[in-house]
Amino acid sequence: MHNVWIVFLLAALATALAQDTVSSSNPCSAFKTCGDCITGNPSCAWCTQDGFEGQGSRCDTLNNLKSKECSDEFITNPSTKFMVDKADPLSSGSVGVQDEAVQVYPQEVTLTVRPHKPYTMTMEYRQAMDYPVDLYYLMDLSNSMEDDKSQLAALGDILAAKMQSITKNFRLGFGSFVDKTVMPYVSTVPAKLNAPCDGCAAPYSFKHHLDLTTNTKLFSAKVTETPVSGNLDSPEGGMDALMQAIVCEDAIGWRKVARHLVIFSTDASFHYAGDGKLGGIVKPNDGVCHMRNNEYTMATELDYPSISQLIRVVKEKSINLIFAVTENTFGVYDELSALIHGSTAGVLANDSSNIVDLVQENYDKIRSEVLLSDNATEGITVKYHSSCLGNEVEETNKCMGMKVGDTVTFNVTITVDSCPENGEQTLVIKPVNINEELRIRLRVECECDCESSGVLDSPRCNGTGTYECGICDCPPGFKGRQCECDAKQYTGDASEDSCKLNPNDTSAQTCFGRGECVCGVCECYEREKPGERVWGEVCQCDNFSCGNYKLAICGGTGRGECDCGKCVCKPEYKGDRCQCPSSEQSCMADNGLICAGHGKCDCGRCLCDADSLYRGPLCEDCPTCAGQCEDNRDCVQCVMWGTGIYDTKELCDANCANKTIIPEDEVYEDAEAGVRKCQFKDTDGCTFYFTYEYNKTIDTQPESDVVIIRAQKTKHCPPPVPLAAIIAGVVGGIVAVGLALLIIWKLLTMIHDRREFAKFEKERQNAKWDTGENPIYKQATSTFKNPTYWYNSNSIKLPKH
The missing domain is CATH 2.60.40.1510 (ntegrin, alpha v. Chain A, domain 3)
Structure with missing residues (x-):
């Protein structure tokens, strides 16, 4: 019993603390200036009305300020x-x-x-539809790409026609790249610098050949007349060219309102930041346009751009990249495209014959996403x-x-x-x-308009402070609402001792943490929840931290009220939460005894003696008897399955309305917990189960609901007689017996025949025949004896006929 009360007390304390946390001090009252009020919490407003101090904090919710009769004209509540x-x-x-x-x-x-x-x-x-598109074709023109160049020139008109089918507002440009013109990227032998291969032009880093234009014939001509060049190492200087093609907007001719598309075509990998050191170039790429006469001029002075630089300029200049590369380098550029949003990579045929389809496919991917x-x-x-x-x-x-x-x-x-x-x-x-x-x-909105129109040295502030937004802004050395306190008298910890319940407790909060210490006096914060208030010299009292009963403080206004943290109960109730009736009438049994003489009355409920077998709300029921099972049987039947003596809804509602029956998937008996299991047969021959137990909870259930019945949803029914199986079994058995008899007869005859045959074989093998005489031959003479004469040694031989 003591353990139960401890649990109840702990639950009440936790509820009170939780409620205090949720309904803590008004979140607006902590703000002391108008600017802090409107920026600290969007639900707060400020009242500038004169003489409002007596109504509470000037910073409060709009509804609270209006309820305290602050006029709308004096409320500062900036709206969106x-x-x-x-x-x-x-x-x-x-x-x-x-x-x-x-x-x-x-x-x-x-x-x-x-x-x-x-x-x-x-x-x-x-x-x-027909959104402007600027497509710049940036091509690797090292010697290995010569066949690709001729193919691109032939496909120029087809590429333009394909793009114009997507948008009629289309322009096409062309540029090429090789690599930096220093060792070890290209040969610096004078002859090789002029012509690195037969029919090749001098190497260069990046050249812009054709501004963005609608003249596709000019594009094909430019591609055709541009010669290839050569370099030494496998990686190319494509990143130098890509950076210049993006940042040199005026030279390339990028339109401001258009989708910018760059096709980067190569059959080799690329140099990136740091590779320039191999050629003695250590100055980082600056990401700035360096074009003169349509050629990149700083290739031998600036390092290659880094990947992060390219990602940045692609985003800033709104560029979509398509890396059209051969299969052997696709993996490198596919990983690069994953780092640059708005870019894709595709496999280019060895002669670039699929460039048109590749451009359309990847452009569709780019524009299908936002x-x-x-x-x-x-x-x-x-x-x-x-x-x-x-x-x-x-x-x-x-x-x-x-789309x-x-x-x-x-x-x-x-x-x-x-x-x-x-x-x-x-x-x-x-x-x-x-x-x-x-x-x-x-x-x-971070400031109030009234903060910029304050009155300096206002009489309302004892001639020392600035009166703004209805309050005094005190200069250093003064405190108080009207700057009436000398700050020297209220400095250090000693100034706050008068705002503590126990001045010797250094860990205690001033004003219980629920108010502000102003000139040695606590001014308690207002509560956000209506009806709640805090008072006392150090804000130690309130009307909301008492224990809860049935989700109400002190059981609600009908049972008691909370006064400075303690419940003051009405005469009919008692307890720390007014949870108990004062009289013991609810414990009176039919025999006129309190708890039928088998227990004691505690908080309006019977606590049955532990050594007694009697249980129930009034300690009248014997749990070893079948009474409760029989008493609840009919109601369980009608509520769960509509059977039994109360098989109609009207009878069930009239006789079982006061019983709470909870359906469960399965029910179990627990003797120690006082859970009794009952079982009966229903009218359909199936067995149903239910349990009952006495409700021991004081706070959450009404007094009349004292027996908890849990009924199992499913009944246990005997399996149906399988007539078809029985008939099939009988017929099958007869057939099986007949077949068995036939098989036995057949086996016996086979055994008999085998034995006879074996006997015959044995006799045949034992017979001894004279191989020189026919066994069926019979001689023509006969020999006989005459019994009259005794001639033993003689015989009469008849002549042969």
Whole structure:
């Protein structure tokens, strides 16, 4: 019994602590200035009304301030403001009108928010038809690529026609590369520097041959007239060329609003940052355009660019890369494309004959995907949600499988976690590798307007402080709401001793952690939950930390009230939580005795004697008797299966409404826990099971629900008679017996025949024949004896006939 009460007390204490944690001090009351109030919590507002101090904290929730009669004109509660500045509708492009295509909506907005208050806006993206495409073909023109060059020249018109079938707003450009013109990349022998091979041009790092143009005939001509060159080592200087082709926007002719596509074609791997040291080049690549007369001029002075540099410029310049490489180098460029978003790699035929199909296939991969990125800095969180082309919304900034004309909507949630230094910044959200974006002018409310119009040395602040937003901002040396306290008198730990219940306890919090010590006096915080309050000299009292009974403090207003952490019960109830009735009437048994004389009444419930066999709500029931099984049998039948004497719903409801029957998959008996198992046969001949036990829980169940019945959902039924199996068995048995008799008869006859044959064989083998005489021959003479005459030695021989 004592253990039970200990558990109850611990549960009550845990409930009280949990409630105190959840309903802690008003989160707004801790903020003492208007600026801190509006930036500390988005649910807080500030009241600037004169004389409001007596109503509580000026920083509170909007509803609380209004309930304390703070006029709307004096409430500072900045709201979120959203304004669309530019919203050109989504549209497709047209030839010659490069700015007409719009794939991102809207384009510019202004958003004013408070810290920690999320705001969600929508952003749309649609693949425009005939969107401008600038395709720059960057080709390795070392000697090994000569057959590829001639094939590309022949396929130039086909490539242009294929791209124009995708978009009519298409331009094509051409450039080539070999390697740095120093040892060990190329031979520096003067003759080799002029012509490294027969019919070859002098080696170079990168040359731009054709600006982006719609004249495909000019493309084929440029490719045809450009000679190949040669170098020594296998890796080429393609990364130098790629960097210049991307960053030299004016020289190449990249349009601002267009999809920028670079086809990088080679049959060899590439040099990267650090390889320049082999040629004595140690200065890192600067990622800047160095073109003069359409040729890269710093190849012998700057190292090759690093992979990270390429990733950066590809993202900044919105470039889509297609690595069209031969099979022997595909693995290297496939890994490289995995690092650069918006790039793919494909296997190029030995003579580049599949370049058209390769470009179309990889371009379709690139444009079928949209990935949003942003420039959010620390302190700003941006989250994206979209259903893409499906139905279920999920957190994602990426959609795949898009086709021309498909539109996807993103819900963009922006949360500012801290105030920026200048209070405003520009947030850019854009699809990766596309030169369109959403620009958000983000303004953060970090100050109140009233803070900039304060009255210096105001009489309301004893002539020493600044009166702003309804409060005094005290200068150094003064404290208090009206700067009335000399700070020298309230410095150090001694100034807070008067705000502690026990000044000698150094670990104790001032004002119990539920108030502020102002000039040696505790000012208790207000509670966020209505009806809760804190009071006392050091805020030690409250009306919410008492124990709970039936999910209510002190059992609710009908049982008692919480006063300074203790329950004050009404006369009808008692206990530390007012959980017990004062009288013992509920323990009176039918025999007129408390608990039938087999126990004692505790908190309105009978506690049966441990050494007694009697149990039940009033210690009247003998658990070894069948009474409860029989008493509950009919109700279990009707509730679970609609059978028994209460087989109709009306009878069942009328006779079993006061019984709680819980269906279970299976029930078990537990004698030690007081769980008794019962079993009966139902009208269908099946056996059903149920258990009953007495409810010992005081707090969570009503007093009338004292017996818990758990019925097993399934009944145990005898298996049905298998008539078909029996008939089949009988017939089968007869047939089997007949076959067995036939088999036995056959076996016996076979055994008999075998024995007779064996006997015959034995006799035949034992017979001795005269091989010189016919065994069936019989002589013509006969010999006989006359019994009248006794001639033993004579015989009469008849003549032969």
